[in-house]
Structures are given as C-alpha cells and as structure tokens.
Amino acid sequence: MTTAAACTLSKQDVLRFHEEGYLGPYALCTPAEMAAFRERIEREVLTKDGPNPRSREHCRHLDCRLIYDLVTHPAIIERMTALFGPDIVIWSSNFWTKQPGGGEIPWHQDFNxxxxxxxxxxxxxxxxxxxxxxxxxxxxxxxxxxxxxQHVKATEGMAFSEMAQMQGIDVNKAVRMVLQPGEFFFFNERTLHQSNKNVSNKRRMGLAARLTLPFVKLNQEGPPLFPGHNAILVHGEDRFGINRYQDPPVA
Ligand SMILES: O=C(O)CCC(=O)C(=O)O
Known part of the structure; x- marks a missing residue:
C-alpha cells in the first residue's frame, strides 16, 4: 500500500475540526489503487466470515491485513495525532454497503x-x-x-431503528460528502450525519474506521461489539490497560 506523504494538519485545520465537527475530504489512495483493493475486498474479505458472528462487514481489520492497512493508513493516523495526540486505538470498523434502492439512513449522532x-x-x-x-x-x-x-424510534422504512430528534437543526446546512474512490473524511461521535435512499443503479460501498484513545473504556462483550472483541493499539502507548487488545493481523 502506498504511504501518503506529509499528512499533517495545520492549527487552522484543528480549530476548524473543533468548530465544525468534521474535516476533509482527503486522499488515502488513487481511484485506480482503490479499484484494486475493491476487487480484493469483494473476493477475499466479504466472501468469508470475520470475527463478529453477526456481520461479515464488521471489524474485518481484526482478521484481514488489507482492511487493517486501509483503516490505519498514515493518511488517517498522522492527521489524527494532530487532533488527539500520539496514543491511538482502533476499536471498530464497518463496511457501509448500499445497493441500488437501499434505504435512507436517518440523521443521527453515533455516540447514541x-x-x-x-x-x-x-x-x-x-x-x-x-x-x-x-x-x-x-x-x-x-x-x-x-x-x-435525543434519539427516538426511527420512521418506518429507515435503515436504523433510532434517529435524532431534529428540532432546531437546519438541514439546509448539510454538506454532501461526494467522494472519489480512495477519498475519506473525518467526523466525531456527535456530528450529525445521514444518507438518502440510493436512487441510482450503482452500489455505494464505504469503509468507516473508528478510532479512540486508550483512556476510553470499551464495553467489549455486548452489541454492537461481541465476545472475543479486541482493540488494537495503532500508535503510541497505552498507559491505562483497561481494554483487551490483540496484535494487528499478519500480512
Ligand atoms: O454510510 C452511511 O450512509 C452512514 C454511515 C454512518 O452512519 C457512519 O459511518 O456512522
């Protein structure tokens, strides 16, 4: 996998992240490189069970080196160190595949x-x-x-069971994250996000990396995690020892 050169953030970028709750898009690799990864994801990853018995799309960075290398790419981790310091843990990842006709995901804040x-x-x-x-x-x-x-029961037909109560939120301010294959953006656990129904004849597949700091305690046994779940320290040190870890999968 190629290494992105000089993936740092300026002080202005860091202040913008605090003000707006998101940053990007940035390029992790070229569309041609992502096309090759996509072919491997379809052939080597999503055809096999992973560590979460409930979903082949969840936490595949734990058993597939390709996915681990994507979600911990220097283009992501080097920028994250500029936002949160040197100690970084990956605790989850998820493919987000929406086939043609796939339903709306309602406005929500992930922390919920x-x-x-x-x-x-x-x-x-x-x-x-x-x-x-x-x-x-x-x-x-x-x-x-x-x-x-506050999150309440979602409207019938939505892809999630709960959605944010949107009183006082101006949805006209929404920014569309139109991305080329290989591009990504950052957002935090409270940034409201959503996606409409897929009205095209093309699939939309994304991969989300979930990163935190070692002092954050994970409930690793229950949903959305699973028995045997492990975090991985991807940068720096864990000075707390409160979560269960494993090494990255072998290449
Ligand atoms: O892929 C989508 O449409 C929604 C993604 C999402 O909710 C997330 O990454 O937290």
Missing amino acids: YWPLNPHLNLSAWMAIDACTEENSCVRIIPGSHKKIL
Whole structure:
C-alpha cells in the first residue's frame, strides 16, 4: 500500500475540526489503487466470515491485513495525532454497503449507539466505490456536534431503528460528502450525519474506521461489539490497560 506523504494538519485545520465537527475530504489512495483493493475486498474479505458472528462487514481489520492497512493508513493516523495526540486505538470498523434502492439512513449522532465511556471517537469514512448524490453519499451538518440530541424510534422504512430528534437543526446546512474512490473524511461521535435512499443503479460501498484513545473504556462483550472483541493499539502507548487488545493481523 502506498504511504501518503506529509499528512499533517495545520492549527487552522484543528480549530476548524473543533468548530465544525468534521474535516476533509482527503486522499488515502488513487481511484485506480482503490479499484484494486475493491476487487480484493469483494473476493477475499466479504466472501468469508470475520470475527463478529453477526456481520461479515464488521471489524474485518481484526482478521484481514488489507482492511487493517486501509483503516490505519498514515493518511488517517498522522492527521489524527494532530487532533488527539500520539496514543491511538482502533476499536471498530464497518463496511457501509448500499445497493441500488437501499434505504435512507436517518440523521443521527453515533455516540447514541456506542459502547464507549467517555464518548470520544474519530471516524474516518472512506469511499470504496465512488459516492455521489444519486447513490447516497453521506451528508453531515457542520457544527452539529456542539449539541447532544435525543434519539427516538426511527420512521418506518429507515435503515436504523433510532434517529435524532431534529428540532432546531437546519438541514439546509448539510454538506454532501461526494467522494472519489480512495477519498475519506473525518467526523466525531456527535456530528450529525445521514444518507438518502440510493436512487441510482450503482452500489455505494464505504469503509468507516473508528478510532479512540486508550483512556476510553470499551464495553467489549455486548452489541454492537461481541465476545472475543479486541482493540488494537495503532500508535503510541497505552498507559491505562483497561481494554483487551490483540496484535494487528499478519500480512
Ligand atoms: O454510510 C452511511 O450512509 C452512514 C454511515 C454512518 O452512519 C457512519 O459511518 O456512522
């Protein structure tokens, strides 16, 4: 895998992340490189069971070196160190595959669903397929991370069971994350995001890396994690020892 050169963030970028709750897009690899990874993902990864018995699309960085290398690529981790310092843990990853006709994912803040204490996460969402408005690119609302919203039962037909209560939120401010294969963006655990129904005849596949810090306690046994789940220290040191770890998968 190619190594991205000089993946740092300026002080302005860091301040913008605090103000807007997202950054990017950035390039992790070229569309041609991602096309080769996509072919391997379809052939070597998603055809086999992974560590989570409930989903082949979850936490494949634990058993596939290709996925580990994508979700811990220097283009992601070097920028994350500029935001959160040197000690970084990957605790989850997820493919987000929406076939043509695939349903809307409602507006939500990820912290609502997650086993993190305290809630602190950086997501890097990368495009495996090209993500356009028609095939339902992710949309985010800048600055929405400053408010914690109540989540309620989702409307019938949504891909999630819970959605954020959106009173007082201006959805006209939403930014569309239109991405070339190999591009990604960052957002935090409170940034409101959503994607519409896929109205195209093209699949939309993304891969989200979920990264946190070693002082965050994970509930590793229950959903959305699973018995035998492990975190992996990807950069720096763990000075706390409160979570269960494994080594990266072998190449
Ligand atoms: O892929 C999507 O449409 C939604 C992604 C999402 O909710 C997430 O990455 O947290």
